[in-house]
Amino acid sequence: MTVPPSSLPLPLSSSPLFDHVERHRDAFLERLFAYLRMPSISAHGTGIAETADFLEGLLGGMGLAVERLETPGWPVIVGRRSGPAGTPTVLLYGHYDVQPPDPIERWVSPPFEPEIRDGRIYARGAGDNKGQHFAQLLALETLLAVDGGLPCSVIVVLEGEEEIGSPHIAEVVRANRDRLRADLVITSDGPVHESGRPTVELGVRGVLSFELRARGANRDLHSGNFGGIAPNPIWTLVHLLGTMKDASGDISIEGFHDGIISPSDAELEAIARLPLDLAGSMAALGIDHLDAPAGRGYYERLMAFPTLTINGLHGGYGGPGSKTVLPSEAVAKCDARLVVDQDPDAVFAAIIAHVARHAPGVEVIHQGAMAPSKTPIDSPFVAPVLAGVRAAAGEEPLLVPAMGGSLPEYVWTKVLGVPALVVPYANHDEDNHAPNENIEVARFFGGIKTGIAVLVELGTVSGGGVDA
Amino acid sequence: MTVPPSSLPLPLSSSPLFDHVERHRDAFLERLFAYLRMPSISAHGTGIAETADFLEGLLGGMGLAVERLETPGWPVIVGRRSGPAGTPTVLLYGHYDVQPPDPIERWVSPPFEPEIRDGRIYARGAGDNKGQHFAQLLALETLLAVDGGLPCSVIVVLEGEEEIGSPHIAEVVRANRDRLRADLVITSDGPVHESGRPTVELGVRGVLSFELRARGANRDLHSGNFGGIAPNPIWTLVHLLGTMKDASGDISIEGFHDGIISPSDAELEAIARLPLDLAGSMAALGIDHLDAPAGRGYYERLMAFPTLTINGLHGGYGGPGSKTVLPSEAVAKCDARLVVDQDPDAVFAAIIAHVARHAPGVEVIHQGAMAPSKTPIDSPFVAPVLAGVRAAAGEEPLLVPAMGGSLPEYVWTKVLGVPALVVPYANHDEDNHAPNENIEVARFFGGIKTGIAVLVELGTVSGGGVDA
Numbered sequence: 001m002t003v004p005p006s007s008l009p010l011p012l013s014s015s016p017l018f019d020h021v022e023r024h025r026d027a028f029l030e031r032l033f034a035y036l037r038m039p040s041i042s043a044h045g046t047g048i049a050e051t052a053d054f055l056e057g058l059l060g061g062m063g064l065a066v067e068r069l070e071t072p073g074w075p076v077i078v079g080r081r082s083g084p085a086g087t088p089t090v091l092l093y094g095h096y097d098v099q100p101p102d103p104i105e106r107w108v109s110p111p112f113e114p115e116i117r118d119g120r121i122y123a124r125g126a127g128d129n130k131g132q133h134f135a136q137l138l139a140l141e142t143l144l145a146v147d148g149g150l151p152c153s154v155i156v157v158l159e160g161e162e163e164i165g166s167p168h169i170a171e172v173v174r175a176n177r178d179r180l181r182a183d184l185v186i187t188s189d190g191p192v193h194e195s196g197r198p199t200v201e202l203g204v205r206g207v208l209s210f211e212l213r214a215r216g217a218n219r220d221l222h223s224g225n226f227g228g229i230a231p232n233p234i235w236t237l238v239h240l241l242g243t244m245k246d247a248s249g250d251i252s253i254e255g256f257h258d259g260i261i262s263p264s265d266a267e268l269e270a271i272a273r274l275p276l277d278l279a280g281s282m283a284a285l286g287i288d289h290l291d292a293p294a295g296r297g298y299y300e301r302l303m304a305f306p307t308l309t310i311n312g313l314h315g316g317y318g319g320p321g322s323k324t325v326l327p328s329e330a331v332a333k334c335d336a337r338l339v340v341d342q343d344p345d346a347v348f349a350a351i352i353a354h355v356a357r358h359a360p361g362v363e364v365i366h367q368g369a370m371a372p373s374k375t376p377i378d379s380p381f382v383a384p385v386l387a388g389v390r391a392a393a394g395e396e397p398l399l400v401p402a403m404g405g406s407l408p409e410y411v412w413t414k415v416l417g418v419p420a421l422v423v424p425y426a427n428h429d430e431d432n433h434a435p436n437e438n439i440e441v442a443r444f445f446g447g448i449k450t451g452i453a454v455l456v457e458l459g460t461v462s463g464g465g466v467d468a
Numbered sequence: 469m470t471v472p473p474s475s476l477p478l479p480l481s482s483s484p485l486f487d488h489v490e491r492h493r494d495a496f497l498e499r500l501f502a503y504l505r506m507p508s509i510s511a512h513g514t515g516i517a518e519t520a521d522f523l524e525g526l527l528g529g530m531g532l533a534v535e536r537l538e539t540p541g542w543p544v545i546v547g548r549r550s551g552p553a554g555t556p557t558v559l560l561y562g563h564y565d566v567q568p569p570d571p572i573e574r575w576v577s578p579p580f581e582p583e584i585r586d587g588r589i590y591a592r593g594a595g596d597n598k599g600q601h602f603a604q605l606l607a608l609e610t611l612l613a614v615d616g617g618l619p620c621s622v623i624v625v626l627e628g629e630e631e632i633g634s635p636h637i638a639e640v641v642r643a644n645r646d647r648l649r650a651d652l653v654i655t656s657d658g659p660v661h662e663s664g665r666p667t668v669e670l671g672v673r674g675v676l677s678f679e680l681r682a683r684g685a686n687r688d689l690h691s692g693n694f695g696g697i698a699p700n701p702i703w704t705l706v707h708l709l710g711t712m713k714d715a716s717g718d719i720s721i722e723g724f725h726d727g728i729i730s731p732s733d734a735e736l737e738a739i740a741r742l743p744l745d746l747a748g749s750m751a752a753l754g755i756d757h758l759d760a761p762a763g764r765g766y767y768e769r770l771m772a773f774p775t776l777t778i779n780g781l782h783g784g785y786g787g788p789g790s791k792t793v794l795p796s797e798a799v800a801k802c803d804a805r806l807v808v809d810q811d812p813d814a815v816f817a818a819i820i821a822h823v824a825r826h827a828p829g830v831e832v833i834h835q836g837a838m839a840p841s842k843t844p845i846d847s848p849f850v851a852p853v854l855a856g857v858r859a860a861a862g863e864e865p866l867l868v869p870a871m872g873g874s875l876p877e878y879v880w881t882k883v884l885g886v887p888a889l890v891v892p893y894a895n896h897d898e899d900n901h902a903p904n905e906n907i908e909v910a911r912f913f914g915g916i917k918t919g920i921a922v923l924v925e926l927g928t929v930s931g932g933g934v935d936a
Contacts, residue, residue, distance in 0.1 A: 207692065207792065209792065217753040217755050218754030223775070224673060224873030225770075225872045225873050228769035228770055229753075230755055230758075230759060231755060231757065234781050235709075238706050238709045238778070238781075239714075241703075243715075245703065281697075285686060286685055289699065290697060291696055291697060291699045302696055307695035309691045309700060311784050311790065311794070312784030313702050313781055314781070314786040315778075315780060315782075316778065316780030316781065317779045317780035322801055323779055323780070323801070324675065324779060326777055326779070330781070332702075333785055335790065335792050337692055367790040404692045404694070404695060404696070405693050
């Protein structure tokens with residue numbers, strides 16, 4: 001696929017929209033800092049209510065119609081504004097909650113006192129996700145200030161529970177499907193490709209987390225006095241797990257692969273275009289071979305194939321030296337990364353049935369799930385989004401068919417039923433969820449310009465008749 | 469096998485030897501208490517030197533010729549006295565060190581202040597092993613007091629490092645093979661059969677402890693961003709272990725079973741005579757089936773077959789809920805219980821070769837080993853020992869071909885090259901290595917009488933021409 005020429009006036013440096021951004025750099029930064037100073041830790045509830053109130057005022061002050069969708073947890077803040085008739089409606093999704101800042105002693109500057117060092121803004125939420133959706137909001141504000149209106153209809157959806165697993169967003173979207181009707185969803189979250197190139201992502205893997213719990217005798221036993229008598233729950237798990245994925249790396253659970261759609265030729269071509277320094281990546285990980293099965297490309301492993309990972313296995317003695325114990329219990333925690341169109345519920349049912357066949361005494365505990373998502377590479381919105389990103393960045397964006405990790409994109413592609421693209425603004429080393437989270441200053445302003453350019457490009461597409 | 473009639477005068481209650489024991493009950497108990505009051509904790513070194521000195525004086529005072537065999541650790545105290553010409557030489561082995569008393573707060577009475585409650589003597593070392601070898605020494609003293617000599621030649625060997633794994637006893641025996649030459653070794657340690665019946669044990673399983681250590685990437689990774697890329701060391705161990713013992717319970721390491729000698733018909737008959745409450749044992753353990761493979765008898769599992777036990781397996785996340793981590797390291801600690809005549813060094817070499825074939829990146833670490841031991845059931849010393857035990861107990865003893873656990877009996881059967889029998893005096897619930905260790909008062913005095921009766925019976929056997 002070739003990115004079509006930009007619809008924006010060239011050269012970009014002379015665009016009144018981008019010029020507005022440049023002239024307001026200090027004010028925009030100061031307003032971002034004020035937002036970053038508000039703690040909004042969903043895991044603790046700290047500052048969430050105040051931040052939701054703040055956003056209601058902010059969106060209203062920008063000229064958006066504001067709604068507050070209550071949930072059993074923290075509210076979803078919605079802002080909407082219609083563009084010209086016949087233009088598409090774009091839903092911009094973000095989240096105003098942040099991760100806890102622990103371990104706090106490892107922050108160079110305090111997490112809720114933003115500071116610029118070496119061209120980066122350091123603060124909890126700088127990259128994940130306040131810095132990114134605030135850039136989107138400033139894009140809207142710039143468009144409204146310079147043009148007096150938006151180039152297409154926009155619905156802003158900001159939730160406050162993403163960092164605790166978005167427990168209510170799917171039901172909020174389901175219950176408000178008509179009010180949230182859009183032609184396209186854009187999420188600006190996560191980092192760009194590690195090459196630093198601007199990135200547009202079409203999908204994510206899903207995930208299913210579960211635990212296997214095996215029991216033997218009612219207490220730990222002496223391995224001599226009872227070795228050969230009492231079943232050993234670690235051996236039970238070893239043999240059970242061995243029936244779930246074989247030594248050549250193939251997942252061997254009946255029904256596990258149901259629904260998988262192989263990448264299209266266009267997706268495979270997009271994957272082949274992604275920059276790859278395989279030797280460098282392996283050296284950075286300290287590995288001399290890739291995981292089994294052999295013969296798969298690096299990106300195909302992350303995008304086209306599911307996984308079955310043992311996140312942890314614990315049972316019996318783990319101290320120094322040896323202890324001749326026959327343990328009474330063992331637990332394996334696992335996750336499966338799922339590709340389109342595996343259904344996490346069906347996969348869990350397949351695992352339950354598999355365990356019942358091979359190790360009926362082992363308990364299977366569901367711990368969480370998120371469906372995979374993928375927007376077709378031939379969606380009519382892909383080209384204008386790429387064009388907008390390219391226009392703002394002055395560089396050819398990478399088109400990534402799927403990410404290895406998981407985000408609740410299925411809420412848009414499956415519950416709302418529309419295409420959903422991820423257009424990340426943050427640098428690859430944003431250190432989200434870690435101390436010294438940051439976003440490069442240049443990428444924050446690049447995000448505002450990308451937000452502007454993408455909406456301008458989408459304004460040239462015929463919409464689906466949805467009104468914001 | 470039928471136990472031959474006793475050589476002791478009947479009825480036993482009128483024997484001057486047993487009469488001497490009865491008349492000295494209070495004095496014998498007080499002397500045992502004095503011995504139990506001496507802490508001798510080899511793990512800490514507490515009181516060991518004083519206890520060794522005490523034993524030198526005690527053995528010398530009894531009329532034995534005393535030697536002190538120094539080791540790089542604590543000394544081995546040896547006492548010897550010849551019996552009538554042509555009688556066998558019996559080596560009586562015991563250990564004067566004890567386990568640490570932790571957790572000390574769970575003792576009803578202090579561990580080094582012996583106390584009698586409900587017919588039991590409570591103290592650290594009461595059962596393991598001071599109470600048992602002190603009973604043997606009082607047997608010698610009684611024989612010397614009443615008869616003016618011993619019915620056969622005796623070498624007493626008391627070591628001070630059994631509770632830390634007997635690191636030097638094999639080399640002491642090897643270096644002093646001529647001075648310790650005997651026709652038979654008797655150890656009075658451990659408990660009688662759980663039925664309470666007096667017990668004579670012919671052998672023990674050996675043990676080999678080792679650790680398998682697998683590594684993946686140089687750090688824990690995100691299971692989404694790297695799932696399918698970096699090898700998972702837990703999967704590596706799961707698949708490796710699966711090649712070492714299959715799901716049907718058969719150990720599948722090439723060369724592992726080399727040297728195994730199946731039980732003889734006489735041993736199988738002895739096993740068949742052992743009391744068994746299978747349903748009760750399984751209920752006490754809380755299990756509804758025995759370990760794989762199926763089709764083996766309860767005692768055969770402990771005596772006739774080796775095991776491969778995973779003592780512990782640890783890697784990755786083990787906290788509450790789920791964590792989507794791809795771990796960087798996993799460790800399995802294992803032990804193999806070995807039966808006659810498996811060689812722990814050969815088994816370890818077989819494991820090394822097996823791991824090199826199936827998972828060459830996995831490190832194998834040797835953590836300790838003890839060879840198995842078995843004295844032939846048709847040894848000429850079995851019948852007189854059984855006769856002595858029966859005479860003292862007034863009850864048919866159980867003859868146990870092998871114990872499931874491990875003791876350094878190979879030092880006698882393989883290094884010294886002589887038959888070795890275990891004749892335990894302690895009750896099955898002696899709680900050795902635990903708080904409130906104890907020995908029943910009746911079993912302590914029964915031990916003195918058994919010691920007397922066994923030596924009297926052995927005095928009737930023609931010796932090997934060994935002088936004590």
